[in-house]
Structures are given as structure tokens and as C-alpha cells.
Amino acid sequence: MxxxxxxxxxxxxxxxxxxxxxxxxxxxxxxxxxxxxxxxxxxxxxxxxxxxxxxxxxxxxxxxxxxxxxxxxxxxxxxxxxxxxxxxxxxxxxxxxxxxxxxxxxxxxxxxxxxxxxxxxxxxxxVLPEDWPDGVYPLRKEFKYDMRPPVGAFREELAEETGIPVGPYHPALHEPEYFELYVEGEKIVDVAYRGFHVHRGIEKLAESPRFTYKQVPFLAERICGICGFVHSTCYLMALEKAAGIEVPERAEFIRSIVLEVERLHSHLLWLGVAAHLLGYDAGFMHAWRIRERVMVLAEYLTGSRKTYGINIIGGVRKDIDLDKIDKTMRTMASLKEEFSKLTEVMLSVPQVKSRASGTGILSKSEARALSVVGPVARASGLYRDIRKDYPYLAYKRVSFKVPLYTEGDNLARLLVRVDEVYESIEIIKQLIDALPGGSISVEEYEIPVGRKAVAAIEAPRGEDVHFIITGVGRPYRWRVRAPTYQNIPALRAMLRGTPLADAPLTIASIDPCFSCTDRVVVYDMRSGRRSSIRITRGG
Amino acid sequence: MFHSVVAALVSLVLAPIYDGIERKMRAAVHSRIGPPILQTWYDIIKLFTKEIVVPLGGTWCALATVLELIVLASSAVLLMFVAGIGLSPEGIFWVIVFTVLVSAASSLTILRSVSQNNVYSVVGGFREFSLVLSAEPFLIMSLFLLASGAGSQISRAVAVATAIVASYVVSGRVPYDIAEAEPELSAGVNIELSGPLLGLATVSTVFKKFVSASLTSLVLVSLAGLSGWSSLAATFLLTPATWIAQLILSVMLGRSRVDLAVKFLYTLLFTLSILTLLSYGLGL
Known part of the structure; x- marks a missing residue:
């Protein structure tokens, strides 16, 4: 440029x-x-x-x-x-x-x-189900967050299956989504996708009287069961940017450390799933055994294995003391050693290499046109990492490499994540070394009405984008664009020409998080029952 | 004869326990505790107490499932009978019957799969068909050559290697579990089965592993030149060890893809078969 x-x-x-x-x-x-x-x-x-x-x-x-x-x-x-x-x-x-x-x-x-x-x-x-009535738009202001519109009729009969269905429930998908694969022999020639089965109305809820600015981080963290902290941090970054709130440096470091811990357990989880899909269950079990160390560390640092709840406006609620520093450094050392052994063995398994290489290819030009993000983009030769491109929080204080591969296949996406685990370990070590003193949150702040801001974070699955327009006591509009939202459309290009047996691996290779992607309404199409979530029930 | 029948019946009872040991050892490799050693028996018993649900394939599917178990149990018994004689010209008739039964069991698996009105099962059935074509002809050929009693020790060793590879494929373990392939085909050939029918299929799977392990043991025993009662005893005792060896190999590998598996097996087994035939032909 x-x-x-x-x-x-x-x-x-x-x-x-x-x-x-x-x-x-x-x-x-x-x-x-x-x-x-x-x-x-x-x-x-x-x-x-x-x-x-x-x-x-x-x-x-x-x-x-x-x-x-x-x-x-x-x-x-x-x-x-x-x-x-x-x-x-x-x-x-x-x-x-x-x-x-x-x-x-x-x-x-x-x-x-x-x-x-x-x-x-x-x-x-x-996004809306087929029987949602015409002319009813859930994100218009006159539509109340708990409104139940009358159920309409299906516009047309659902098409009879002509391909091989993968979903809405399938062992390869850990959340409900639907892919219909059209095959010749065992070669996929086309793909139809139907998603948005599990909308939960999170954006609408945040704008409703039930929520305030202070509560939304806890809602945001429930967008995803894996990278929830990414969402709460990204929401807060957008809000703090809009309101001009200066977050203490120590809080920025703590947020960055927890974000990298989240990346570590997310990538280890994915690696285990990939091994399982390839029938290499020893790799699956050991990846998750190693991941357990990270979960224990997360609990030690934040009080929870997942859904940490430490993010507040203007900082964090939990500090990192000397014991936590020591524990973190020891965990990183043992993690690096064990992860190195795991990947060495896993990548030497003949079936892992032969099935992951040359399958699910996404070319650089397709990746650019579809604006894919995260490891999917980096495996297709696009040098994009929000931590480098738009340095936020404490990432401007650390040095790390952005793994880049050009093959665009399943193996390249696997290798990007393997490399990123090593980078995350080094980032955490650097952040711990340079952890500044001072307060971990601001004492007072004001949020003016009508301010806008965009914030982005490099989540484990790629760029997470939050856009906010401030309102009175709560967001006037809050938009969440999770990484999977941008990566799913690329699956069509990736699956075409791939053997049927590799479809689950190819779908998994974008590390899809359907909960992140589907955020709007829970709607039972058969009974017409609609339900909204309560904050006590979680997302 | 009596010893062979007793050994076969004891083996059929022990086979689910061998499977339980496999699950326990697999768990140990995975750093898990794993289920109790009798878990496979518990699973089978529980499945037989469930209600019968006729699968989408109806009568054909149920019939094929039952027949497959009968044929596999018969082949396991027959294998012990062959072991009692030894892989020699005296037992060649029974070897022929055994290979017919093994092929019949594979055919019934395929019939069971394609008779289910489920796309995953049909895909699994065709995968099974590809694997059968890639391995069983070579298995049959090597068994005939070994039972013929001809050839030198070298040529018999090559035939034994062919039989070991092919019988591993018959076991349906990773990397050749592609007909079921849970994450890809949601259990493929078994997808429509539940309750007692799934129990029958589970027992068949265990017997398949037993046939594979004891066949591998038998061809190894034949290489040592044993026959009669000593061959039977050696095969019977070696079977659990072979079972564990197959388990260890499967734990170290991932699942293959049908095209890759067929290509690999044809390349390997065809080469071994050519070597076997050459060594027999040249009298090496």
C-alpha cells in the first residue's frame, strides 16, 4: 500500500x-x-x-x-x-x-x-428462520427484546436431501450447523450451507433495559464457550475507545496475558479435535491432557477455568501477584516441552500428513476476496495478524513472529496453529517479565452518548470485530462480528474437490465456533416456541 | 478335534475379554484410566436387554447382521480346528472352507450396510467393499500357499508377511476402520443399528478381531513348523499377544482414507504376492 x-x-x-x-x-x-x-x-x-x-x-x-x-x-x-x-x-x-x-x-x-x-x-x-413473519425486524428499536411475534408459515417445502447431509447434528460438528455435500463417488463437487440455528439475541439483549454498560462484558463473555474473554475484551476496547477511557497499563498487560492463555487452550483443543477427526485418538487425548495444564493456570489466574469474568470497564478485577507469576512461568516451561513432544509425534503419523496435506485448499486470492481471518488467512499466504497490524493492549510491547504458510491446505492451517502455540508461550513470558506496576482499573469514568468506535482483537480463530454506538446507560447499538462468521463462507471453496472423508477435517480446519456466529434468537421452528436467555442461565 | 472345539469355545468367550484388555491398554497409552476389562461383555449384555428396533433396512439388514455373526463364529471355530491340524496339506480343505467363511462374513457386512436406507451406511458399505477387494484375495492366496506345504522357508516367510498384513486389514482397526469412521460417517455400517442388533454387530466386530489375531498367530506358528496339538496350543496362547501387538500398531496410527488405503494395500500386498510367487516359482 x-x-x-x-x-x-x-x-x-x-x-x-x-x-x-x-x-x-x-x-x-x-x-x-x-x-x-x-x-x-x-x-x-x-x-x-x-x-x-x-x-x-x-x-x-x-x-x-x-x-x-x-x-x-x-x-x-x-x-x-x-x-x-x-x-x-x-x-x-x-x-x-x-x-x-x-x-x-x-x-x-x-x-x-x-x-x-x-x-x-x-x-x-x-439469519431468521423460514417461518419468521415478514416485516418484523428484531433489531429495530420498536421491537422489544422479549417480544414474541406470531409464527408464520414456511415459505416453501424444505428441499429433499439430494446430497450427503453433515449436520445439524453430526459427530464432526460440536454445535448444530448443516452442510449438504454433493458428491461424485467420494469426491465433493458442491456444498450447501445452512447455519444460524442457535441465535440467542445477545446484541438485542445488550441494548435492552435489562443490561447496563457494566453488565454487558459478562454477557459478551458468554458469546463463546472457548474464546469468551476475547469478546468481553473487544467489547470493552470498543467502549473505552468510544468514551475515551484510558485503561491502566497493568490492566492491559493482564488482559493480554489472559488472551494468550485463551489462545493456548483454544489451539490445544483444536489440535485434539483435528487428531480425533483423523482417527489418531492418542494425539487427541494427549493434546487435551496438555491443555488441562492451561485450564488449571487460567483458573489460578482468574478464578475460573473458562468464562473468567475479570473484565470490567476501565480495567480488570483480578491482579497477578508473585505466586501467579511463578506458576505461569513454570506452566509455560512445561507446556513448551510437552507440546514439542506431542507435535513431533503427531506430525510424524503418516495418516496425519497424508490426509491433511493437499486437502481443503483455499487459494490466496479466494482468501482475500472472502476476507477470511486468523489462521485460515495466514495458511493461505495472507500476512494478517491484528496484534501486529493494529497493536492493542500490551502487544505493542512484545516481539513475536506471525506464522505464514502459502499452501492454503488443512496441513498449513494445522501448522499455523502449532507455530502460534509456541509464539503465545513466548508472548506470555515477555508480558510477565515486563508486567508494570500500578493500578488495575480506573476509578471513575464517563460514557458520553452517541459516540462510535470499532475495536478488533486477534482471537484464536482470527479477527474479532466489535462496533459500538453509545447510548444512555447501555449501548445504543452493539455489533459483534466473530471470526467464524467471516471464515464459514470460505468452506465452499475449500470443500469443493475434497474427498468426502476429509470434509470433517476441512470444516474443522477453520476451527468453527458456531455459537460466536449465531447470536440472535432462539426459535423452535416446529412448535413455534421462542425463548430468550437469562443472564443467570448463561449463553 | 475335541481340543480344537474346546479351544474355540473358550476363545469365543475370551474374545470380549481380550477386547476389554485392548480398551484398558489403549486407555493407558492415552493417559486415561479406561473402562473395566469386562466392559465389552457389559456392553453386549446391556445391548441385548434393550428393545428391538428394526432398522431402516428392515429384514435384509437384520438377517445379514445375524448371519454375519454366525459365519464369523463358525470361522473362528474352524480356525482353531485348522490350528489343531496345522497349516499343512492335510488341512487344506478346511483352509478353503475357512476362506469361504471369511469372504462370506465380509459380503454379509456389505449387505448389511447397503440394505440400510442411510447414505452414511451405504458409503461405509462401499468402503468395506474396497477394503475387502484390496486385502482378502491376497490373504486367500497366501493361506493356500502356506497350506500347500510347498516352498522354502524364505518363500513361506514372504507368504506369512502377506497374510499378516491382510489379516490386520480384516481386523478393521485403525487405519482401516474407514467403513465405520465415527467422525466422518457417524458409525457408517452400524449407523442404523441399536439394541440387540447392535449387540450382534458388536460381537461380530470382536470375533473379527479374534479371527484376525488368531490367524496371524497361526501363520506365525506355521512358520515354526508346528502341527497338531502343539500348533493348536501355540496358536491359542499366541493369540492374545498378537491381539496386543495389533492394538499397539493401531494406537500409533491415524485413520486412512479409502483411496489412500486401497492404493497402499494394493502396492504392498501386490508386491509381497509377486515376491511370494517368484520365490515359490524359483524354489528359493
Whole structure:
């Protein structure tokens, strides 16, 4: 990327955009809704990476609907947010999917949930179930969080299965999703996907009177059973950025340490699952045995094996003392040794290499077009790591390598995660060594209304993006874009041409987290029963 | 004859215990505690107390499941009978009958799979078919050559190697458990089975392992030139050791893919067979 941030902003203005807000790390540019794709094309061709888009019901603020398209300028470490407005009685925007295919899902999502129509593209229901009534949009402000709309009818009979179904319940999927694989012999020729079975209404709940700014981190942490801390941290980073809250350095270090602990247990979990899918159960058991050390460490540091609950606005609730430092360093030393032995043996098993290499290939160009993130992107030759590109928390204080492979196959994704475990161990050691003194949270803070911010974190599965518009006592709009959301559409390209036997491994190779991806409503399609979660029940 | 029948019946009772020992040892390798040694028996007993659910394949599936068990039990008994004679020209008729029974059991597994109205089962059945074609012809050939009594020690050793590899495939262990492949096909050939029918299939799986281990033991014993009562005793005693050796190999490997497995087996077994035939032909 040869252009500077100023060049890009200037060009956007020359094209007809209006700079609404210019911050150190992001710029908000209002653009005409009928020319969105021109702006998107310009940004995409300038090397920007598409992050997500968000539909917002802003009628209480300006009597309009708004969509935000968030692009990241990785090499500059800055975000460009395009904002287009649409009136209530004519709620549409120009689709950008012809220029940026990665915007496919998020456009369908704001169509389903906010009722803003993306024009000049094929549309279908993505998030809402088939029998959800027409004209009822859950993320509009008049829709109460506990409202139960009347059940409609199925639009059409569900298609009879013609391929090999994988899901909604399948041993290879640990959460309900549905892939229909079309095969010739044992070779997959096409894939149909149907997801969003387990929506829980988390974004809506955060905007409801049941939640306040202080409670949302605990809700956010329940988005995912593996990388929950990523979500609570990312929410808080967005909120703190919007409100201008300066988090104490020690708290930033503690958050970073816990984030890396989370990456370690997540990658070890995945490695075990991958070994199991390859029929190498010894690898599965030993990966999880080693992982147990990390879980014990997490409990020692935070009080919980998972869902730590230590994140608060402006810092953390638990400090790290000398005993914890000692325990962490000893765990890292033994972990490195045991992990090294495990991977050495695992990668020498003939079936692991022969089945993982050359299968589930995602080319670099496809990876770029679909804006895949995390190990999936790095295994396809895309040098993207939010910790490097947009240094946040204490990552600017540590030195580490970003593993990069160009093969784009299942083995490359496996190797990226193996390398990342070593890097995480070194990062934790460095953070512990450099842990500064001082307080672990701010004493006081204020959250002004109507502020916007984007935050991103490199989760174990890739870039996690949170967007927030502050409201009174709680977010006016909170959008979560989990990494799996961006990686699932790439599965179609990865599965085509792959042997059927390798489909579970290929699906697993993106380390899918369907809970992260599905966030909206629990709806029983047969009985028509709808339920919302209670904070006491967890997510 | 009497000794062989007694050995066979004792073996059939012991086979689920061998399987229990396998599970316990596998757990030890995994750093797990594992189930009790009698767990396989507990599983079988529990499955037989459940209600009968006719699978989607209906009569054909149930019939194939029952027949498969009968044929496998018969082949296990017959194998002990062959062991009582030794792999020699005197027992060649029974070797022929044994190979027919092993092939019949494989065919019934395939029939059971494809008769179920389930895509996973059908895919599993075709995988089983590919494996059978890749291994059993070579197994039959090597057994005939060994039973013929012809050839030198070297040529017999090559035939024994062929039989050992092929009989390992028959055991259905990793990497050749691709017809079931739980994470891929949700148990594949067994997906529609439950209750007593699954119990029958479980017993069949255990007997298959037994046939594989005792066949491997028998061909090793034949290499030592034993026959008669000593051959039977050696085969009977060597079987658990062979079973454990097969287990250890399976723990160290991952599951193969059907195309890779077929390619590997054809390459290996075809090469071994050529070597066997050459050594027999050249009188080495």
C-alpha cells in the first residue's frame, strides 16, 4: 500500500464522501447510499481489508436507518468506516458484494434484522428462520427484546436431501450447523450451507433495559464457550475507545496475558479435535491432557477455568501477584516441552500428513476476496495478524513472529496453529517479565452518548470485530462480528474437490465456533416456541 | 478335534475379554484410566436387554447382521480346528472352507450396510467393499500357499508377511476402520443399528478381531513348523499377544482414507504376492 491515510481520506472526499469524524485510529465517512459500491471498490483496490457491515436503526437519533461498512487498512493500522443513510419509507442501500464478496452475509443480516434492503444483488433469508413473519425486524428499536411475534408459515417445502447431509447434528460438528455435500463417488463437487440455528439475541439483549454498560462484558463473555474473554475484551476496547477511557497499563498487560492463555487452550483443543477427526485418538487425548495444564493456570489466574469474568470497564478485577507469576512461568516451561513432544509425534503419523496435506485448499486470492481471518488467512499466504497490524493492549510491547504458510491446505492451517502455540508461550513470558506496576482499573469514568468506535482483537480463530454506538446507560447499538462468521463462507471453496472423508477435517480446519456466529434468537421452528436467555442461565 | 472345539469355545468367550484388555491398554497409552476389562461383555449384555428396533433396512439388514455373526463364529471355530491340524496339506480343505467363511462374513457386512436406507451406511458399505477387494484375495492366496506345504522357508516367510498384513486389514482397526469412521460417517455400517442388533454387530466386530489375531498367530506358528496339538496350543496362547501387538500398531496410527488405503494395500500386498510367487516359482 503506497497511499497514506490522508491520501485515502482525501480521495474519499473527492469522490463525494463527507468526513463525519476523524480519530487517530479510524475515520467515519458519510457516502451517498446509491454509490456505496464505488467507494467500496476504491477502498478494496487500495488494499483495504473488509471487516464487516452493520445495520443500525438510527431513527431515534436522526430519523434514518444507517449502514456502516468497516474496512481495515492493515498496513496503516487504521479503519475506514463508510456510513450511508436511508429513510424509513425507502430503506435501501447499494450492495457492495459485486466488488467485495466478503460483504455477502453481513448485508443479508442487516436485511433480515433491521429491514434495510441491499440492492443489486441476490437476496435470501440468512439469519431468521423460514417461518419468521415478514416485516418484523428484531433489531429495530420498536421491537422489544422479549417480544414474541406470531409464527408464520414456511415459505416453501424444505428441499429433499439430494446430497450427503453433515449436520445439524453430526459427530464432526460440536454445535448444530448443516452442510449438504454433493458428491461424485467420494469426491465433493458442491456444498450447501445452512447455519444460524442457535441465535440467542445477545446484541438485542445488550441494548435492552435489562443490561447496563457494566453488565454487558459478562454477557459478551458468554458469546463463546472457548474464546469468551476475547469478546468481553473487544467489547470493552470498543467502549473505552468510544468514551475515551484510558485503561491502566497493568490492566492491559493482564488482559493480554489472559488472551494468550485463551489462545493456548483454544489451539490445544483444536489440535485434539483435528487428531480425533483423523482417527489418531492418542494425539487427541494427549493434546487435551496438555491443555488441562492451561485450564488449571487460567483458573489460578482468574478464578475460573473458562468464562473468567475479570473484565470490567476501565480495567480488570483480578491482579497477578508473585505466586501467579511463578506458576505461569513454570506452566509455560512445561507446556513448551510437552507440546514439542506431542507435535513431533503427531506430525510424524503418516495418516496425519497424508490426509491433511493437499486437502481443503483455499487459494490466496479466494482468501482475500472472502476476507477470511486468523489462521485460515495466514495458511493461505495472507500476512494478517491484528496484534501486529493494529497493536492493542500490551502487544505493542512484545516481539513475536506471525506464522505464514502459502499452501492454503488443512496441513498449513494445522501448522499455523502449532507455530502460534509456541509464539503465545513466548508472548506470555515477555508480558510477565515486563508486567508494570500500578493500578488495575480506573476509578471513575464517563460514557458520553452517541459516540462510535470499532475495536478488533486477534482471537484464536482470527479477527474479532466489535462496533459500538453509545447510548444512555447501555449501548445504543452493539455489533459483534466473530471470526467464524467471516471464515464459514470460505468452506465452499475449500470443500469443493475434497474427498468426502476429509470434509470433517476441512470444516474443522477453520476451527468453527458456531455459537460466536449465531447470536440472535432462539426459535423452535416446529412448535413455534421462542425463548430468550437469562443472564443467570448463561449463553 | 475335541481340543480344537474346546479351544474355540473358550476363545469365543475370551474374545470380549481380550477386547476389554485392548480398551484398558489403549486407555493407558492415552493417559486415561479406561473402562473395566469386562466392559465389552457389559456392553453386549446391556445391548441385548434393550428393545428391538428394526432398522431402516428392515429384514435384509437384520438377517445379514445375524448371519454375519454366525459365519464369523463358525470361522473362528474352524480356525482353531485348522490350528489343531496345522497349516499343512492335510488341512487344506478346511483352509478353503475357512476362506469361504471369511469372504462370506465380509459380503454379509456389505449387505448389511447397503440394505440400510442411510447414505452414511451405504458409503461405509462401499468402503468395506474396497477394503475387502484390496486385502482378502491376497490373504486367500497366501493361506493356500502356506497350506500347500510347498516352498522354502524364505518363500513361506514372504507368504506369512502377506497374510499378516491382510489379516490386520480384516481386523478393521485403525487405519482401516474407514467403513465405520465415527467422525466422518457417524458409525457408517452400524449407523442404523441399536439394541440387540447392535449387540450382534458388536460381537461380530470382536470375533473379527479374534479371527484376525488368531490367524496371524497361526501363520506365525506355521512358520515354526508346528502341527497338531502343539500348533493348536501355540496358536491359542499366541493369540492374545498378537491381539496386543495389533492394538499397539493401531494406537500409533491415524485413520486412512479409502483411496489412500486401497492404493497402499494394493502396492504392498501386490508386491509381497509377486515376491511370494517368484520365490515359490524359483524354489528359493
Amino acid at each position: 503506497s497511499k497514506t491515510f490522508d491520501d485515502i481520506v482525501k480521495q474519499l472526499v473527492d469522490m463525494g464522501g463527507v468526513v463525519e469524524e476523524l480519530k487517530a485510529s479510524e475515520v467515519y465517512v458519510r457516502v451517498p447510499r446509491d454509490r456505496l459500491r464505488n467507494f467500496a471498490r476504491f477502498l478494496y483496490e487500495s488494499g483495504a481489508y473488509f471487516k464487516t457491515c452493520v445495520g443500525v436503526d438510527e431513527r431515534q437519533l436522526n430519523n434514518m436507518f444507517a449502514v456502516y461498512y468497516i474496512f481495515g487498512l492493515d498496513e496503516l493500522g487504521k479503519d475506514v468506516v463508510l456510513r450511508a443513510l436511508a429513510p424509513e419509507d425507502d430503506a435501501w442501500v447499494d450492495s457492495i458484494t459485486s466488488e467485495v464478496p466478503a460483504a455477502d452475509w453481513c448485508e443479508l443480516e442487516f436485511r433480515d434484522l433491521v429491514g434495510i434492503e441491499p440492492r443489486n444483488r441476490l437476496v435470501r433469508r440468512l
